Amino acid sequence: MTPATAAQAKTKDPSAPSPLPPDRLRALLRQMLLVRRFEEKAAEAYALGKIGGFCHLYIGQEAVAVGSIAALRDDDYLICSYREHGQALVRGIPPAEVMAELFGKATGCSHGKGGSMHLFDAKRHFMGGHGIVGGHIPLAAGIGFGIKYKGGDQVCLCYFGEAAVNIGAFHEALNMAAVWKLPVVFLCENNRYGMGTAFERVAALTDVAEHAKSYDMESAEVDGMDVFAVYDAAARAVARAREGHPTLLEVRTYRFMGHSMSDPLHGVYRTKEEVEEQKKRDPIVGLTHHLRDEGLMDQAAIDALDAEVHAEVDAAVKFADESPDPEPAALMRDVLAD
């Protein structure tokens, strides 16, 4: 892992050279394309009735998961809200297993018992998607507590939306993480809207990072459409966490889709023009431009990568489609452990 350096800080300027080696950049682009194509297919499958319930897509926010997870080691922990398909894929849960979970199949990463909002993978330290806004933030502190208790040097990276900042659990968790010096990075994905409510309509303090001051915690405000900026901020925060100092990151991003598949893309709470304007900041377009401008990948190579990802997602859909439902006996399995 490339250590965070002063040079990296300059990558917040998109014209600055990337500190990551070219092969890593190609991998980041591949991950971002994978999330985008996966979510597009998920939307299609939802429309076809193959995915039920609530399904919250990550389109527009890809740079956040990709940039931040690039700063983690394989033995670090992640915990997420219910908008977690992206994190699950970037962490390395096979797309087939994630799609199968969305389809509710036995081959899914939660064996069809969790669904879109409850993706889990214990062996990858993927500690779940959690469905109650902000409810998982104390769990992140607990995972940090567990790491510290055992004398480990891992960290826990916790994702939540800006709307969760209004929940008591956020404040209780940040306070305990700071008091007990827990190895946790609290990453707020500020996509501006909690469902259909603009943050400024319900939050007295709209600079989320400022909340860190209440807990004597380091913080940073980050451009979430710039994968290098996210990586840089996450790498610094992760390094601090390994030393026992939690950080609050406010990553400013934007979701291009509705809150969930059942919600409109725009309407009473935001205009079509606003969404179109934001799409000009598309993080994938930004990264591909950078790669082309730097001569690291030409358009043909980018297209080939995209085609490869398309094929992988198509295979995931096929796998999910052809996988069996959980057997009837699964209904009562895992209510209690032995």
Place this chain on the structure above:
Amino acid sequence: MPTLTYRDALNQALREEMQRDPNVFLMGEEVGLYQGAYKVSRGLLEEFGPQRVVDTPIAELGFAGVGVGAAMTGLRPVVEFMTWNFAVLALDQIVNSAAKMLYMSGGQFPMPLVFRGPNGAALQLGAQHSQAWESWLAHIPGLKVVAPATPADAKGLLKAAIRDNNPVIVLEGEMLYNTKGEVPDGELVIPIGQADIKRPGTDVTLICHSKTVTVALKAADLLQESGVSAEVVDLRSLRPLDEAAIVASVTKTNRCVVVEEGWHHCGVGAQVVDIIQRDAFDHLDAPVLRVTQVDAPMPYNKVLERAAKSSPEKVVAAARRVLYLD
């Protein structure tokens, strides 16, 4: 056999389990330096240090969630609530996180943790500090719920709870902490889900748990004076319920009164009656009656408070009715 208070029996269970397993730790408000609001954790900070006896801020939702997260990393947290009245703030973590984690993760994340603390009314603490939460908690699949009545049961059930790989709710009786009883030294693990006949009898079954065991035993004494032999069945575990023990006793006595601290509506007793009408219907000689707190918040006034609670006299009256003596 040594005689211990309920409080010290719990303390012994915690100490022994923390000595046995380094992954067991205790967290909660005032558990360390202050030695516990009810002194259940007395001496544990000195023996195990601040890493394993963790004083928390007053943030029930938050530290319950810390317990859940720690359990996800393989630790075995014991989360103390100063009272279950405060734990209602943590219900999201108990119900949505702890109880459901194993299931919704497809079996990947067991939750070996204990949530414990005093439950039910004490004396003149007013409406917000006087409430029995068992029917709320026992409703939830994924949880186990125990409510020991004696020092020996308190030790044995807490040790079983700590060793269990599921989230276990331990409801302690605030009014029981000072009660005394014989407690075996060392290994005493009482399997969760087993009722205990606290007093055998032949004429009527009194089903109870936690503090109402004392109420039922006093009622049984009073009934004996009029020649009625009451069997006192202490449920001990509310989830799972020992259905076989309930049915066996009612099959023998043919009459039953269920006693609890909580309110009548959707109470634990309603579940017990469901079992009896289903599995012992042909053995019943009278409808089953229930004795509960009256259907009102707990008043502060001493006289009103006494009138609100289950009492031996109320149990005797109910028993006489199912025996058609009145």
